[in-house]
Amino acid sequence: MTEFNRAYRQTLLAGRLTLGLMTPTARANGAMADIDLERRIAQRADQLGFAALWTRDVPVMVPQGEEISVLDEPFLWLATLAASTQQIALGTAAAVLPLRHPLHVAKAALSLNRLSQDRFILGLGSGDREAEFAIFKQDIALRAETFRERWNIVRSALSPDAAGRAALREATGGYDLMAPPATRIGMLVVGSARQSLQWTATHSDGWATYHRDEARQQGRIGLWQSALRERAGSEPKPFVQSLQLDLLERADAPAEPIELGLRTGRDALVAYLDRMEDAGVSHVLLNLVRGPRPAMEVIDELGRDVLPRLQGHARAPVA
Numbered sequence: 370m371t372e373f374n375r376a377y378r379q380t381l382l383a384g385r386l387t388l389g390l391m392t393p394t395a396r397a398n399g400a401m402a403d404i405d406l407e408r409r410i411a412q413r414a415d416q417l418g419f420a421a422l423w424t425r426d427v428p429v430m431v432p433q434g435e436e437i438s439v440l441d442e443p444f445l446w447l448a449t450l451a452a453s454t455q456q457i458a459l460g461t462a463a464a465v466l467p468l469r470h471p472l473h474v475a476k477a478a479l480s481l482n483r484l485s486q487d488r489f490i491l492g493l494g495s496g497d498r499e500a501e502f503a504i505f506k507q508d509i510a511l512r513a514e515t516f517r518e519r520w521n522i523v524r525s526a527l528s529p530d531a532a533g534r535a536a537l538r539e540a541t542g543g544y545d546l547m548a549p550p551a552t553r554i555g556m557l558v559v560g561s562a563r564q565s566l567q568w569t570a571t572h573s574d575g576w577a578t579y580h581r582d583e584a585r586q587q588g589r590i591g592l593w594q595s596a597l598r599e600r601a602g603s604e605p606k607p608f609v610q611s612l613q614l615d616l617l618e619r620a621d622a623p624a625e626p627i628e629l630g631l632r633t634g635r636d637a638l639v640a641y642l643d644r645m646e647d648a649g650v651s652h653v654l655l656n657l658v659r660g661p662r663p664a665m666e667v668i669d670e671l672g673r674d675v676l677p678r679l680q681g682h683a684r685a686p687v688a
Contacts, residue, residue, distance in 0.1 A: 370553075371529045373574070374487035376458035377555035380420040381490075381575055381607040386646035386679055388671070389421035390414055391462070391611070391656040392450065395664040399437040408453040410665055417672025421458035421490065422450055423654055426465045431500045444477040451485035459485055462577060462611070462654060463494030463559030467512040468505045471519035475526030475537075476546050482554050483547075490555045491527070492577055493520065495562040513563035520556075520572065527554045557609065570596035570606065577609035577654070580629045583644065586610065590649045607651035614638070615658040616667050620674070627658070635670060639678045646679075 373382070380387055393402035394410050411422055424446050427438040440446070447459040459481070464474060474493075482489035495516045496502065502509040525536035529549050538544065555574040558564065569576050576593055580586070593608050613630025622634030624641060631641065642653060655671070657664055 372552055373555055374482060374489070374550070374552040376421070376460070376482075376485075376488045376490050377553070377574065379456075380458045380460075381555065381609070381651050382605070383420070383651075386642060386650055387420035387652045388642075388676060388679070389423055389458075389460070389652060389654045390419055390668070391423050391425070391654055392446070393424075393440070394657050394668070396439075397659070398435070399439060401439050402441070404449065406665075408450070410668060411450045411453050411457070413665065414668055414672070415454040415457040417668070418676050419457060419668075419672065420652065421460055421654075422447070422454075423460045423462040423492070426461060426463060426494075428465065428468060429498075429501050429504055431498050433498075444481055447489070448481055448484060451481065451488060456488075458488050458490055460490035460557075461492045462557075463492040465496035465501070466493045466519050466523070466562075467496055467507055467515040468501060469519075471522040472526065472540070472546065474519070475523045478523070478527060478554055479547055479550060482550055487550075487552060490557065491523070492557040492559040493523070493562065494559040495564075516562050516564065517568070524556060524572070527556070529553060566592055566596040567600050570600040573606065575607040575609060575651070577611070580610055580612045580631075582626070583641075583648075586645070586650075587648045594649065608649055609652045609654060610645070610650055611654045611656055613658055614655045614667075615660055616662070616670065618662065630656070630658070632658075635674050639675055642675075642679060 393407045395406055396402045424443045426443045427440045430437055430439055443461050443464055451459055478491045495512045499509055521536055522540050525534050526546055528534045557575045557577050558569045558573040559577045590608050597606055615632040617634045620634045621636050624631045624633035624637040657667055
């Protein structure tokens with residue numbers, strides 16, 4: 370089987386836990402991101418050795434409680450970050466597949482992977498905002514089936530192998546979208562996507578889910594590993610989790626839970642990440658909580674005082 374691209378290998382098959390950042394990192398609620406600042410943050414994260422930069426797909430400014438997300442189109446956003454960086458991977462977490470034509474998703478993924486020199490990971494979700502489904506005239510009740518159907522077309526379109534593109538050519542009347550990639554573009558299911566873990570273990574290249582308390586998360590990891598043994602044989606498929614992070618200035622501040630994450634000093638953060646690595650987490654996607662500390666300051670501390678301590682526990686890379 371063709372090997373994965375370098376984004377997937379360096380982020381998800383590194384043989385140790387890696388860290389990524391949700392972008393934009395410094396956006397105020399209801400405001401567009403400062404692109405010059407975000408470019409500088411992306412460059413700094415690249416220099417410090419973060420594994421990946423991620424972004425979300427929010428097609429319409431539909432409020433969720435007090436939060437209003439105002440985000441650029443995810444593939445164009447990542448292309449901008451790609452032009453400002455050299456090594457760091459770029460990923461969607463997630464593009465809402467039932468609201469997008471699968472051929473458009475595949476074309477964007479192929480293009481971004483090529484333009485970034487094999488640095489793209491495609492995370493896909495099913496979406497959960499009823500208002501968006503109504504705006505796009507899609508039936509939210511059918512999103513699970515729609516996700517599976519469109520996933521199969523995207524998967525086929527991204528295949529480096531001619532045999533793997535059979536479903537694409539059936540959908541297009543015999544045409545490819547562009548020259549096929551030389552390596553595999555990793556496809557992650559983000560959230561449940563309304564699919565069973567068995568389906569995800571069979572069809573995806575990994576599963577990304579949200580933060581839970583440690584005991585519950587270890588249970589989810591166990592379910593994932595069981596599904597892999599049942600459906601994926603010996604193929605390693607990573608478990609990815611997000612973490613809302615409020616990093617305190619006091620290094621020895623104890624960790625306390627916040628919604629979908631932790632408020633903590635760096636020492637307790639490293640201890641938590643070590644435990645998650647031991648439990649089977651391959652990558653943690655950090656979503657920096659808006660607070661008094663500038664995002665660049667937090668990223669510098671993570672790069673200076675957290676990443677090296679994680680890298681000191683490196684294991685042999687997965688073959």
